[in-house]
Amino acid sequence: MKNILITGALGQIGSELITFLGKRYGKEKVIASDIKSMPEGMINQIGIFEYIDCLDAQEIYSVIKKYRIDTIFHLAAVLSSAGEKNPQLAWKVNINGLYNVLEIAREYKCAVFTPSSIAAFGPSTPKDNTPQETIQRPNTIYGLTKVTGELLCDYYYSKYGVDTRGVRFPGIISYAALPGGGTTDYAVEIFYDALKYKKYTCFLDKNTSLDMMYMPDGLKAAVNLMEADPSRLKHRNAYNVTAESFNPGQLSGEIKKYIPDFEMNYDVDPMRQAIADSWPNRLDDTAAREDWGWFPDYDLKAMTKDMIEKLKVKLQVSV
Numbered sequence: 001m002k003n004i005l006i007t008g009a010l011g012q013i014g015s016e017l018i019t020f021l022g023k024r025y026g027k028e029k030v031i032a033s034d035i036k037s038m039p040e041g042m043i044n045q046i047g048i049f050e051y052i053d054c055l056d057a058q059e060i061y062s063v064i065k066k067y068r069i070d071t072i073f074h075l076a077a078v079l080s081s082a083g084e085k086n087p088q089l090a091w092k093v094n095i096n097g098l099y100n101v102l103e104i105a106r107e108y109k110c111a112v113f114t115p116s117s118i119a120a121f122g123p124s125t126p127k128d129n130t131p132q133e134t135i136q137r138p139n140t141i142y143g144l145t146k147v148t149g150e151l152l153c154d155y156y157y158s159k160y161g162v163d164t165r166g167v168r169f170p171g172i173i174s175y176a177a178l179p180g181g182g183t184t185d186y187a188v189e190i191f192y193d194a195l196k197y198k199k200y201t202c203f204l205d206k207n208t209s210l211d212m213m214y215m216p217d218g219l220k221a222a223v224n225l226m227e228a229d230p231s232r233l234k235h236r237n238a239y240n241v242t243a244e245s246f247n248p249g250q251l252s253g254e255i256k257k258y259i260p261d262f263e264m265n266y267d268v269d270p271m272r273q274a275i276a277d278s279w280p281n282r283l284d285d286t287a288a289r290e291d292w293g294w295f296p297d298y299d300l301k302a303m304t305k306d307m308i309e310k311l312k313v314k315l316q317v318s319v
Contacts, residue, residue, distance in 0.1 A: 001021075001227075003068050004069065004070075004071045005031045005064065005071070005073070006031070006075060007060075007072075007073070007101065009034050009075065010034040011177070014032070014060060014175065015177040018030060018045060019162060020219045021223065024223065028235075030048070031048045032048065033051065035051070035052045035053045035076070041247070048067070050309070052091070054076045054097030054098075054101065059226050065108075069110055070109070071110060071112075071113075071226065072101055072105060072110050072112045073099045073226075074113065074221065076228075078091065078094060079142060079182040080119050080183045080275055081183050082179055083142040084228055084271060084275070086140035094142070098254075098261055099140050099152065100153055101114075102153070102156045105164075108313045110163075111163060111167070111226065112153070112163065113222055113225070113226050114165075114237070115167060116150050116166050117170075117246060118171075119183075119247070120138060120150060120168055121278075122136065122139050123137075126248040126280070128280070129282060130280040130281075132235055138264065143278075149166075150166065150237050152199070153173075153236075154167075154236070154237050154297050163230065165226055165233065166238060167224050167241045168239065168241065169213065170210070170242055170243070170281065171184025172215055173215060173272070173307065174212075175306075176314075183204075183210075183213065183276050184210055184276075186204055187212055190202065191242065191311055192256050194262045195312065195315055196313055198262050199263040199265065200263075200265070201265045201266065203267065203269040204269075204272060205274070206265065206266055207249060208246050208247050208276050209281045209282075210246075210281070211279075211280060211282050212243065212244050212245065213242065213296065213305040214296075214298040214302075215309075217243045217298055223292070224294065225292055228292035229292075235287050239287060239291070239309075240283040241285050242285045242292055245281055248264070249264075251304070252264040256306075257307075
């Protein structure tokens with residue numbers, strides 16, 4: 001990776017990937033882009049920023065040529081619960097945007113990382129230790145776009161030799177950026193409300209177990225996969241990766257160790273609960289471990305401790 005473009009760079013993952021890649025390859029080598037304007041507070045964090053609407057292929061072309069990009073982290077997407085509210089937009093952004101990126105990568109010989117998700121599975125998929133290769137019949141538009149994206153990336157690799165790679169991310173937890181419309185958002189929101197108000201009302205049932213990952217592990221997974229020896233990649237565009245699996249009740253219990261008077265309430269949102277119920281409890285990530293040495297650094301206890309420590313500083317609160 002010599003010159004890197006991140007699309008959707010102001011989202012939850014992208015906003016931290018900018019800094020992660022900048023430290024690894026040099027700030028001047030990372031081009032951040034988004035359809036949103038860059039917040040003033042991120043000016044020092046981002047070396048170079050370009051406006052890109054991924055539905056406009058010409059805008060992508062111009063940035064690729066201008067900076068001689070050889071690697072694209074394509075993160076621009078509409079997420080799960082937001083997608084159910086506007087499925088037409090989700091399909092347009094998630095599929096047409098990816099198609100534009102792949103076509104340009106084919107012409108300019110770029111490598112492409114595109115994240116898939118646990119949403120690529122559905123209610124008929126085995127829930128525990130979900131295999132690397134298994135039935136994928138999602139019942140959300142977000143999940144449909146992720147399965148389609150996996151297959152489209154496979155096609156561009158086998159048909160045109162585009163170096164496409166990707167992982168199936170679980171829910172991502174971060175202190176740096178708020179989530180943007182996902183079903184696992186509670187696992188971020190809970191920390192903010194616990195520190196600010198000492199209470200939180202969860203939109204999922206207490207016993208809803210889901211695969212989760214702390215952002216540092218998510219960034220490591222994406223970059224390590226892109227740095228891996230291509231000859232070892234057997235499942236190039238859809239590697240299961242996981243770090244921890246827990247339910248809202250278990251997360252609440254860990255937070256109480258640091259904020260004893262924290263109060264957890266529940267007001268289940270039927271739409272997001274139905275989405276969560278269709279997803280796996282935990283993925284089997286053996287293939288990623290064997291093919292490119294994947295392993296997580298954070299479990300539920302380590303993640304909770306670090307989240308609270310970092311957010312206390314960010315929010316300027318004490319508990």
